[in-house]
Structures are given as structure tokens and as C-alpha cells.
Amino acid sequence: MEPKVSIIMGSTSDLPVMEKAMKFLDDMQVPFEVNALSAHRTPDAVEQFAKGAAARGVRCIIAGAGMAAALPGVIAASTTLPVIGVPIKGSVLDGVDALYSILQMPPGIPVATVAINGAMNAAILACQIMALADEDLAQKMADYKAKLGEKIEKANADLKEINYKYKV
Numbered sequence: 001m002e003p004k005v006s007i008i009m010g011s012t013s014d015l016p017v018m019e020k021a022m023k024f025l026d027d028m029q030v031p032f033e034v035n036a037l038s039a040h041r042t043p044d045a046v047e048q049f050a051k052g053a054a055a056r057g058v059r060c061i062i063a064g065a066g067m068a069a070a071l072p073g074v075i076a077a078s079t080t081l082p083v084i085g086v087p088i089k090g091s092v093l094d095g096v097d098a099l100y101s102i103l104q105m106p107p108g109i110p111v112a113t114v115a116i117n118g119a120m121n122a123a124i125l126a127c128q129i130m131a132l133a134d135e136d137l138a139q140k141m142a143d144y145k146a147k148l149g150e151k152i153e154k155a156n157a158d159l160k161e162i163n164y165k166y167k168v
Helices: 012-027 043-052 071-077 096-103 119-131 135-160
Strands: 005-009 032-036 060-066 083-088
Touching (some): 012 119, 060 071, 060 096, 071 096, 083 096
16 A cells, blocks of 8 residues: 655654644545654655655645754755645754744745644644545545534533523
8 A cells, every 4th residue: 555645744743732733634544654763863854755755646745844954945956746844843942943944935846734733633634635636535535524513503502401590
């Protein structure tokens, strides 16, 4: 089985955040791989990975990084695959440094960016991108979105049951 999504993190200290993406992809039955690569400590390996990802069947890359957060941009510079950056909170700047690093890409090297520690949304976005060419995945995503609405409807029904003297 070839991976359709590659999850890359700057170090294994990012694993607790990036596991949310892994869980979502697993729930959607999307094959994925996971690697730790550093744009600063293993630049040659990052470039090799990015240049070879499409040939291995990867269709979307999720790259999580903290602090200077160069990893998503370095990957995007070496591939035509969509790259989704996940800024990781972990520095004295609470991830805002990583957010700005990932957002501020030069023209021609886009990186889609989710919220700080937003790995689950990165996986959802990856699935939505791939669902454009995969009817089964498109249906799974439609079902997932429908369940989100059902949760809110249930929450509102539960809230109606709460009684207070002045609640109308």
C-alpha cells in the first residue's frame, strides 16, 4: 500500500500535536506515512524526500514545525505537491513565530497553513484536496461533515433540557 499523505515533523517532540492528523487519516482509511526531518539539521534528506514524494504515490504533505518553522517551506520549494503547514507551539512566542514563518512564503512557493497546533485540520484539508479526485473519500468527507452538524443539533437539544428559573 502506497502512502497518500506524508506527515513530516521537525522532531519527535512534535508527535503529540501531529498524532491528531494521524488519527483523522486513519479514521478516513487514508494510507499515510510519518517521518521526522529537520530543515536545519537534515536539509539534504528533506530535499530528497520532497523531490521523491510524488513518485512514491504521495498526493499531499502535512509538515509540522515550530520556532523558525522552515520545514514546510523547504518541502514546498522542492515539490509540486500541495503542502499544508502546521505551526507547532513550543517556543517562548507560543507558536506565533512558527505561524508567521509558515504563512510568509515568497510568491511561487505556497504553503497552506492551519492554526497553531491544528494538525487535525491539516488532515481534513488534505482529505478535501484528495477527495476532488476520489469519490469514496469525497463521500467519507461528506459523512464526516454531516456528523459535525448532528453533534451541534444534539447539543442544542441537550441545552433545551437545562432548566433555570429565568431561562426562556
